[in-house]
Amino acid sequence: MEDELKRTHAELERTRAELRRARSELATTKETLRALIAGEIDAAIDDSGTGPTLLQTAQEELRSREGQLRAVFEGALEAMLIADDQGYYLEANPAAEELFGVPREEILGKRPTDFGPDMDDDAFERSWRAFLEEGRTEGTFTVRRPNGELRTAEFRAKAHISPGRNLSVLRDRTDALSMEHRLVESNRLESLGRLAGGVAHDFNNMLSVIVSFGTFLQEEIPKDDEKQEFVKEILDGAQRASYLVQQLLAFGRRQLLSPRPVLVRTLLRDVVRMTASLTREDVSVVLGPRPESAAVEVDATQMEQVLVNLVLNARDAISEGGAVTVDAELLTVTEGSPLAAVLALGPHAVLRIADDGDGMDEVTASRIFEPFFSTKEGGGKGTGLGLATAYGIVKQSGGHIDVESAPGHGSTFRIYLPLTEKPVSQSLDAQSVRMVRPETRAQGEVVLLVEDEDAVRRPTAHTLRQLGYEVLEAATPGEALLIAEQVDTIHLLLSDMVMPRMSGARLAERLLEGRPELKVLFISGYASDDLDELPEHAFLAKPFKPKVLAQTLRDLLDD
Amino acid sequence: MLLRLYVSGQAPNSVAARQTLQTALREGVSGDVSVELIDVFEDPRQAASDGVLVTPTLLRIEPEPRLAIVGNLGDGQRLRRWLDLTPMDSTV
Numbered sequence: 001m002e003d004e005l006k007r008t009h010a011e012l013e014r015t016r017a018e019l020r021r022a023r024s025e026l027a028t029t030k031e032t033l034r035a036l037i038a039g040e041i042d043a044a045i046d047d048s049g050t051g052p053t054l055l056q057t058a059q060e061e062l063r064s065r066e067g068q069l070r071a072v073f074e075g076a077l078e079a080m081l082i083a084d085d086q087g088y089y090l091e092a093n094p095a096a097e098e099l100f101g102v103p104r105e106e107i108l109g110k111r112p113t114d115f116g117p118d119m120d121d122d123a124f125e126r127s128w129r130a131f132l133e134e135g136r137t138e139g140t141f142t143v144r145r146p147n148g149e150l151r152t153a154e155f156r157a158k159a160h161i162s163p164g165r166n167l168s169v170l171r172d173r174t175d176a177l178s179m180e181h182r183l184v185e186s187n188r189l190e191s192l193g194r195l196a197g198g199v200a201h202d203f204n205n206m207l208s209v210i211v212s213f214g215t216f217l218q219e220e221i222p223k224d225d226e227k228q229e230f231v232k233e234i235l236d237g238a239q240r241a242s243y244l245v246q247q248l249l250a251f252g253r254r255q256l257l258s259p260r261p262v263l264v265r266t267l268l269r270d271v272v273r274m275t276a277s278l279t280r281e282d283v284s285v286v287l288g289p290r291p292e293s294a295a296v297e298v299d300a301t302q303m304e305q306v307l308v309n310l311v312l313n314a315r316d317a318i319s320e321g322g323a324v325t326v327d328a329e330l331l332t333v334t335e336g337s338p339l340a341a342v343l344a345l346g347p348h349a350v351l352r353i354a355d356d357g358d359g360m361d362e363v364t365a366s367r368i369f370e371p372f373f374s375t376k377e378g379g380g381k382g383t384g385l386g387l388a389t390a391y392g393i394v395k396q397s398g399g400h401i402d403v404e405s406a407p408g409h410g411s412t413f414r415i416y417l418p419l420t421e422k423p424v425s426q427s428l429d430a431q432s433v434r435m436v437r438p439e440t441r442a443q444g445e446v447v448l449l450v451e452d453e454d455a456v457r458r459p460t461a462h463t464l465r466q467l468g469y470e471v472l473e474a475a476t477p478g479e480a481l482l483i484a485e486q487v488d489t490i491h492l493l494l495s496d497m498v499m500p501r502m503s504g505a506r507l508a509e510r511l512l513e514g515r516p517e518l519k520v521l522f523i524s525g526y527a528s529d530d531l532d533e534l535p536e537h538a539f540l541a542k543p544f545k546p547k548v549l550a551q552t553l554r555d556l557l558d559d
Numbered sequence: 560m561l562l563r564l565y566v567s568g569q570a571p572n573s574v575a576a577r578q579t580l581q582t583a584l585r586e587g588v589s590g591d592v593s594v595e596l597i598d599v600f601e602d603p604r605q606a607a608s609d610g611v612l613v614t615p616t617l618l619r620i621e622p623e624p625r626l627a628i629v630g631n632l633g634d635g636q637r638l639r640r641w642l643d644l645t646p647m648d649s650t651v
Contacts, residue, residue, distance in 0.1 A: 024624060031629045032613055040630030042570035043614045045599055045606045052599040052606070052614070058570045065571070162569075 079153070079170040082161075087111045087128045090165065099153060099172050101145030117144040132166070135159045141170060152177055179338040182402070186342045189369055193392060196371050197252020200245045207245060210238045243455045247385040250302075251371050251392035259397065261295045261422040262303075264328050264349045271307040272326055274472070275315075276486070278479060283315050288327025294349050295424050296417040298397045301465045305458070306390040308473075310353040310413050313386065317357035317411060325354045331416070339416065342400045347419045354412040360405040368403055390415075440550035442468035445491040445557055449473050450480040450507065451523070452499045460494070460523070463546040467553070477502035484511055491557060492519040508537065519556045560588075560642075561621040563595045565606055567614040572631040576615035579632040588642045 035041050042058040054062075073080055079096035083089050092100075092107040100107055100115055107115075113124045131137040138156040145151065157168040214235045221227050272287045307326070314324040328351045333343045360368070360375070367373045369391040374384035394401040398418050405411035447469045451457035457473060464471045472487060474480035477499055484490060493511055495504040508520045520537040538556055540549065564580060566573035577596070584592060599606045599614055609618060611627075617638075619626040632638045 020624065024626075028627045028629070031627060035613070035630030038630060040572050040615075040633075041613045042572045043567035043599060045603060045612055045614070052567055052603055054567060054570060058567075058572065061571050062569065 076169075079172070081107070081168045081170070083111070083166050083168065085132060085164050085166065087113075087124065087166075096170070099151060099170060100143055101147065101149070112141065115143050116141055117150070118142055131157060132159050140173075150174075175336075175338050179341045182338060183341045185366070186400075189391060192370060193252045193395075195252075196248045196388070200248035200252060204242070204245045204249070207238055207242050211235065211242070214238060240455050243459060244385065246459075247389045248371060249392075250396075251385065251388040259297045259299050261297050261420050261424045262300045263424055264294045264296060264351065264417075265290045265292065267296075267298075267300065267303060267307070268326050268328060268351065271304055271311060274304070274308055275311040278312065278315075278473065278475070280315060282321035283318050284323045285311060285315075286323050286325045288325050288352075290328045291330050291349065294328075294330060295420050295422070296349050296397075296399075297420040297422060298399075298417060299393075301462060302393050303397065304465075305462070306393050306415070307351065307353065309386045309390055310415075314353055314355035314357065314411070314413075317355050317359075319358055322356040322410075325352070327352050327354075330419070333416075339400065343416055344398065344418060348399075348416045349419055351415040351417065352412055353415075354410060356410040359407045359409045359411055360403075361407050365403055365405045365411075369401070440467070440547075440554050442470075442553075443557075444468075444470075446470045446472065446487070446489050447492045447494050447553075448480055448483060448487075448490045448511075450475075450477060450493065450495040450499070450504065452476060452496060456496070456523075460549070463549060464494075464553075466546075467550050469553075476500070477504075477507040480507060481510065484514070490515065490518060492521060492553065494521050494523065494553075497522050519559075521552060521556055560590060560592045560619065561595070562592060563597060563609065563618045563620050565597050565599055565609075565611050565614045565616045565618070567599050570614070573615045575631040576617065579635045579638060580617065583635050583638050583642065586639075588639075592642070 032041075039057065041055055043052045043054050045052045073091070073093050076093055076095055079099040080091075080093045081089050081096050082091035088109055088111055089107050092104050094104075096107060097104055111124070113119050113121055127137070136156070136158050138154070141153045141155050143151045143153060151172055151174045153170040153172050153174075155168050155170040157166065159166045161167045214231055218228065218231045218235065221231065268287060268290055272285050276285050311324055311326065318324070328349055330347060331339075331350050332347050333339045333345050335345060364375060368375075369387050371388035372384040373388075391401055394415050394417070400416045401413065402416075403411055403413050442464075447464055449457060449461055449464065449471055451460060452475055454475070457475065461471045461473050472483050472490070474483055477495075478501070480493075480495070490511075493508055495507055497504040499507075504522050508518075508522075512518055512520070522537055522539045538552060540552055562580075564576065566577060580594065584594070597605055599611075606614075611618070613629060615629070615631060617628045617632065626641070628638065628641060
């Protein structure tokens, strides 16, 4: 009886257990049905061995999501790259091809270190491990394209977007950074220019006082009085100061310019002619391609001075032989281009003076247009105002000047000038008839100007050009002889008397041997006793007024 | 508590179920919970031996009895109630 009862109890227990399992299975089945109806199922598992099967809707949805992601990836403006956990690229979108400058196939299988010049493998390993641990990172990445061009990109990266896959998104910021840089640079020079211009203006007024009263003194004191020497020193000093002030005024864009349309072609040709003979034997000045008919509206004399200055600087930057190339091309400044920060929109001529010399580091290049910044050693060699003047004149002409340089890779100066539609006047000297009577102007003559002191030669050349003369400048008698060897027609030699190595008189003698018709005018701060050797030549005392020079030249040439 | 979630790769309901479960666990449940994640494409046998027919399916392995939620776990409300249940005499 008791056994019977036990059996019945056990059976009851089994039944209850089965009931529980059945209820549980029923619940699971109900739950599965509910999920099926609600569309919450992805796959059905077949225990016959064929494995799980994705349901149709899940498959479609997966495909469509993949398609959407693919479209975002391919169409993104930003470079997107997916790398594995070792940093090797598995995927790259078209924007990445553009940033890296190579097709996708050449990106895949490589690592960031293959494209970044300033990253070594160890540093990369460390930062990559840190990135995988952190899960995300961001920063700046420099890309070197196969053509050597460097691009600066900002990036953000997210690790483990799926197992073994890490996403980086890069945005090319090179143009924006360069635009910001140019703006900052331009603003800095702008304020320096205002300061320099303001100081120079006041300074000039004080110099006028010194010069006026100095001249009065010179007239009052008897000619043979030894005090004349003191006054002369004062006036000479004032003249040198006045030249500095002129340059500062130019940098501060307060120079009096008389712009007229000139052909870029002609401008560059003249500059190369002027400088060809002034450069060293081991440095050649090469005139490269130039646009045929592009014209810019500038003060040709001033712009020539700027360009000559740049060519001579380029020459000085070459320590062991090389070439200075002068050429030009056209460029249109459009909205959003980095140059739009500093130039008006529209067509421009880009005048280039490139040397294959020693180049500059970034710090030097960034300060090169500052007044009194000079890389030339020794006090006498440069005033540190040449490029500041160039900057001022170019800016005042509505243009822009910049420099690209790297140590060991030479420097390229670029002058951007807006093109003009105005017709180019055939007459070369229609421009600067300032204060000069028409009859004292040049009639197509060529003057060889020899003067060792830049501070005297430049203003004199300037005056001569304003008068319409074609001027060949030489800083030493040696240069003058070289120029004379290469130029057929020289009407007049305008030379300093006292120069190192060869006197003006000796130079004139040498030149007259080959060109008996050459007219000679000496300029000197010294007494006229030196002229005894060649008494037939005219003489002009320094400093002289432009008007006096103009008249003396005409008298000689018309004789 | 030991849970086992069956999913099929990156299929949408499976991804949703994973995320809902993760969120619920992060927001806290009473007691220790460990979860085994099983992708049926990688391990179909395990699914068969657990009697799982479709994905996603969430199984409660311990404590007994086994319970299951099938589907993408919705907004998580039901899941949270389920996780907080007293286990013995409940159905889902």
